[in-house]
Amino acid sequence: xxxxxxxxxxxxxxxxxxCKELKLSExxxxxxxxxxxxxxxxxxxxxxxxWNKGEEFASLGIGxxxxxxxxKPMWFFHAFPAMLRYITARGAKPPRWLKADMPCIWNSYEExxxxxxxxxxxxxxxxxFLDRTKGLQAQFMIDRLNQAFxxxxxxxxxxxxxxxxxYNFERLLYTNSGKxxxxxxxxxxxxxxxxxxxxxxxxxxxxxxxxxxxxxxxMDTKEKNAKKAFAISARYILDRLTRICPPERNLKRFKKxxxxxxxxxxxxxxxxx
Numbered sequence: 001x002x003x004x005x006x007x008x009x010x011x012x013x014x015x016x017x018x019c020k021e022l023k024l025s026e027x028x029x030x031x032x033x034x035x036x037x038x039x040x041x042x043x044x045x046x047x048x049x050x051w052n053k054g055e056e057f058a059s060l061g062i063g064x065x066x067x068x069x070x071x072k073p074m075w076f077f078h079a080f081p082a083m084l085r086y087i088t089a090r091g092a093k094p095p096r097w098l099k100a101d102m103p104c105i106w107n108s109y110e111e112x113x114x115x116x117x118x119x120x121x122x123x124x125x126x127x128x129f130l131d132r133t134k135g136l137q138a139q140f141m142i143d144r145l146n147q148a149f150x151x152x153x154x155x156x157x158x159x160x161x162x163x164x165x166x167y168n169f170e171r172l173l174y175t176n177s178g179k180x181x182x183x184x185x186x187x188x189x190x191x192x193x194x195x196x197x198x199x200x201x202x203x204x205x206x207x208x209x210x211x212x213x214x215x216x217x218x219m220d221t222k223e224k225n226a227k228k229a230f231a232i233s234a235r236y237i238l239d240r241l242t243r244i245c246p247p248e249r250n251l252k253r254f255k256k257x258x259x260x261x262x263x264x265x266x267x268x269x270x271x272x273x
Contacts, residue, residue, distance in 0.1 A: 024185065026140070032186045033138035036193060037062035040260050048130040049123060051112040054250065058104050058112060061130045061137045063193045069104040076203055077196050087136035095125040126262065141193045152213050155199040162218065168216040171226040187230055187265045191215065194261070195238075200227040210241040231266035235259060 024032070034043065040045030040063055051058045056072045059065065064077035084100045105111040105122055115123045130137070141191020149169060156162040172184035184256075190210050196203055208214070215233045222231035238259070242252045263269050 010070040024180065024182075027136060028180075028182050028185070029142065031182065032189050033062060033134065036138075036141060036188055038133070039190060039194070039264065045127065045131055048217070049116075049127050051106070051109050053180070055109070058106060060126070061087065062134050063137060065104065065137075069107045071107055073103075077200060079193075083137060083140045086140045087133050088102070090136055090139070090165040092129075092133045092136055094129050095117050095122070097122065098126065098129070133265070141189055143188050144197075145192050147251055148192050148199075148212060151197055151199050155213060164219075164221065165213065165216050168219045168226065168229070170250065172230060183227060183265075187227065190261075190265075191230075191234065205241065205246070208244060210237050221239050225266070228264040228268070231262050231268045234262045234265065235266045235268055238262070 037043050040059070041050065048062070049058070049060055050064065054089060054194075056069045056074060057069065060067055060080050061083060063083070064162070065083045066074075066076060067080035068078055069072050081100045083096065084098070088094060088100070106115060125222075136194070153162050153164050156165055169188070172187055173181060174184070175181045196211040198209045198213030198215075200209075200211075203209055203211065215237050218233040218237060219229045220227075220232065220243065223232070242255050245251045259269060
């Protein structure tokens with residue numbers, strides 16, 4: 001797998017409003033990318049082009065970037081077209097028929113399932129393309145975090161909130177010695193890819209969001225272990241999401257898997273109550 005990520009020589013994270021840059025080594029970036037892929041698709045090629053039963057969209061690539069259909073455009077961040085534009089601008093060569101502005105080539109879970117079973121030509125071409133561009137997809141996820149932090153600060157309504165967001169973000173990303181904490185970087189990249197940065201007003205149920213902003217804001221600043229504080233906050237925010245979402249979305253079915261993912265941040269489920 002290492003060859004897949006040879007393009008990740010140095011990746012940068014923007015960590016404050018003055019655009020200070022921190023660098024991740026190739027090895028650190030590779031580890032983060034592999035962890036995200038394991039969370040989203042068990043690290044298997046067969047999950048690079050996926051569709052969860054009961055959802056209105058396909059999930060593609062190592063980050064399971066969502067791809068909306070023509071008939072059911074959603075209000076979430078349309079990640080697959082954004083990812084496709086990003087990696088093609090950096091030299092990726094998609095199949096000729098694949099364009100960033102096109103809707104999903106399958107209009108339902110059933111259509112996708114038939115194409116998967118029959119190993120259709122487009123299914124195979126798309127899988128091959130996503131398999132050979134995993135490194136660029138990883139860069140996209142990290143760049144998404146690059147853009148997220150300034151947005152979080154701008155979205156905060158007052159100085160007190162901005163201080164809280166900055167404090168929790170930076171104590172995750174830095175060790176006590178001021179170096180990047182690889183686990184903290186993984187947490188921030190993964191959750192941003194998983195549930196967004198939390199600043200989109202369209203991503204709300206009953207006025208409440210579930211992205212990185214909401215988790216950082218809800219963290220207990222008195223908890224000395226930032227990873228533990230983030231994991232506890234993430235579980236609360238995700239549990240709240242399952243309770244406030246429209247009944248037809250039935251997000252409770254994903255709760256066990258979501259909490260298992262949060263346990264890769266800090267093993268909250270193993271802590272005795």
